[in-house]
Amino acid sequence: MNKISEIFGSMVFNDAVMKEKLPKDAYAALKQHISDGTDLEPGVANVIASAMKDWALSKGATHFTHWFQPMTGVTAEKHDSFMTPDAEGGVLMNFSGKELIKGEPDASSFPSGGIRATFEARGYTAWDPSSYVFIKENTLCIPTAFCSYGGEALDKKTPLLLSGEAINTQALRILKLFGSDARRVITTVGPEQEYFLIPKELYEQRKDLVFCGRTLLGAKPPKTQELEDHYFGAIKPRIAAYMEDLNQELWKLGVLASTEHNEVAPSQHELAPIYSSSNIASDHNQITMEMMKKVAERHNLTCLLHEKPFAGINGSGKHINWSMATDQGENLLKPGKSPITNTRFLLFLCAVIKGVDKYQDLLRISVASPSNDHRLGGNEAPPAIISIFLGDDLMEVLEAVAQGKTEIPKRPRMMDTGVSVLPDIKKDTTDRNRTSPFAFTGSRFEFRMAGSMTSVACPVYMLNTITADALMDFADILEKAEDVEASARELIRKTYLEHKRVIFNGNNYSEEWVREAEGRGLLNLRSTVDALPFFTSDKNIDLFRTHRVFSRVELEARQEILYEEYCKLINIEALTMLDMAGKDILPAVSAYIQALSDTVVSKKAAAKDAACRMEVSLITSLSSLCDSLYDRIQDLRQLLIDVNEFDTNELTAQFFCGKVIPAMREIRALADELELSTARKYWPMPTYGDLLFT
Ligand code: ADP
Ligand code: MG
Secondary structure (H helix, E strand, C coil), rough: CCCCCHHHCCCCCCCHHHHHCCCHHHHHHHHHHHHCCCCHHHHHHHHHHHHHHHHHCCCCCCCCEEEEEEECCCEEEEEEEEEECCCCCCEECCCCCHHEEEEECCCCCCCCHHEEEEEEECEEECCCCCCCCCCCCCEEEEEEEEEECCCCCCCCHHHHHHHHHHHHHHHHHHHCCCCCCCCCCEEEEEEEEEEEEHHHHHHHHCCCHHHHCCCCCCCCCCCCCCCCCCCCCCCCCHHHHHHHHHHHHHHCCCCCCEEEEEEECCCCCEEEEEEEEEHHHHHHHHHHHHHHHHHHHCCCEEEEEECCCCCCCCCCEEEEEEEEEEECCEEEECCCCHHCCCHHHHHHHHHHHHHHCCCCHHHHHCCCCCHHHHCCCEEEECCCCCEECCCCCHHHHHHHHHCCCCCCCCCCCCCCCCCCCCCCCCHHHHHHHHCCEECCCCCCCEEEEEECCCCCCHHHHHHHHHHHHHHHHHHHHHCCCCCHHHHHHHHHHHHHHHHHHHHHCCCCCHHHHHHHHHHHHCCCCCHHHHHHHHHCHHHHHHCCCCCCCCCCCHHCCCCCHHHHHHHHHHHHHHHHHHHHHHHHHEEEEEEEEHHHHHHHHHHHHHCCCCCCCHHHHHHHHHHHHHHHHHHHHHCCCCCCCHHHHHCCCCHHHHHHHHHHHHHHHHHHHHHHHHHCCHHHHCCCCHHHHHHHHH
């Protein structure tokens, strides 16, 4: 294995490379462009582009691409060669400042929620210099934002960057009041990524995995995860080789892949990078997911990033660790030695509490997808109710502040965690039960509702914007206050009392919590279809407009895209299920019934009185199940015809959710029952046991 320090970032045009490859003045101009957003002179842009090209050619690159994240959530790229023909019939390698800064992908097939149709047919990509350019498979990748000609965002990066500006503006106002001379506040993110690895040859034999990324059918194997022997268990050599290879690839691209371990479910694993700024973390998470899939191929494995690949077995999540930090490296959610007197910390904490309570709907929407609907509330992932875990110690602090105190009675220290950020707050053991959707974990929050495929960008721009909003309210009051400290403490008291209902330290998986949350007036938006209407409420339109993250048109477009995506995905799943049940399962079981019937006939011919109870009983029960399955297949076919009647994506999505999904559930139940009684050699696809335990 190569030494990490030698390969780390070797394919990234990072600060060190910039410094080395760029003339001094170009380097200075670029740095200023990155930090303050000042324009780059065309001449300077050309110098930078040329240096990038020379560096890329020296690394074997032949093409460049504007790399962006359209609303499909999967990164897009269109490769162009550096080559241009010269007058003598040869070629020159060219790359101009213009090509670096702006691109015009033929974007008509990316989702726009109607925006492009009403403005301009084409969109353009614009270089985001705050995320480093890198080389992936002989292509120089330039991280870019993707917009329509009218300036509407058509991607996930643009709102993330804008929300970063919003929180920077508002947090600096607060910091200034507390005497800080910080010049910039960013949000930091460390996403823990879960995934499944299964043998590629088995994956290829399942249409549901190939078309939908998850199994639509499959009886539960005798053993799943009940023994909990996989979690943190020894990593098998084949998997270890994969992880090592993956790490090498990620390190080359400057991704700080750091921890890896097995997860709860068989064949499930996790990778966590060291945290970075939210923009970079979001780009890096995209690279990570892409590499996870690519490297798996090399090892004859398939990486499943779907939120719920197997029923009855834990799905995969993406825990988003999030905090705020200054350019001086201070973490604004660090409680310090004496949280009760740390007014500034308590104020930032309360801003998050207020934001989360006021905009529960937006956080829920940020993780809404048909695939994640299978997970949330499934007794493995947090429920669809948003609440905050603070832990008993921090609650005690806030309760004391609410009573105007600056001291709490000293108690014996419960547990020394050795975690330096937690000197006086014991790490509450309930944090480890992981049932809370949004938990304070010592010096950051961990948002645990995101599914494994969810882009980091969406939950993070929500967190950034809702926190910026609360900070703005605070700053508006405090800037007028005579005694900032006293007013801030009063603000903390009021905010805590007003938004305390969103704090819950107990077991979020319990039935009692669902009832209690209802009593507290918290939202419980069970499905994507329940959640999406809230996206464009007046309250949310106001929020995004105030902080210049989205206009009303952009929000409506995004909502439309989510509905459309929902319908498309469920439609594909339903068609795949029909195909598997009708063309594979029914014929397979029929063949088995035929074999059983032949046996009965030949047995009787050989020995008139031979017992045939087993065969006859199976023939009867399997035949009746096949009839039922056949009927349900016809029903689902009809539903997929009926669904075309609706004029809006919203109504169509409601029909998919209310009618199609339940019909699919019935088909699955019958198919799984057939699987359990059909002889192995007749079953037309690998089973759960094959997929998960080989
Ligand atoms: P756990 O298993 O306790 O959830 P992990 O080590 O698996 O912890 O992951 C924790 C993640 O949180 C890592 O990606 C880590 O870099 C990240 N993290 C730590 N501190 C911060 C912070 N201040 N802001 C954002 N992310 C953070
Ligand atoms: Mg973890």
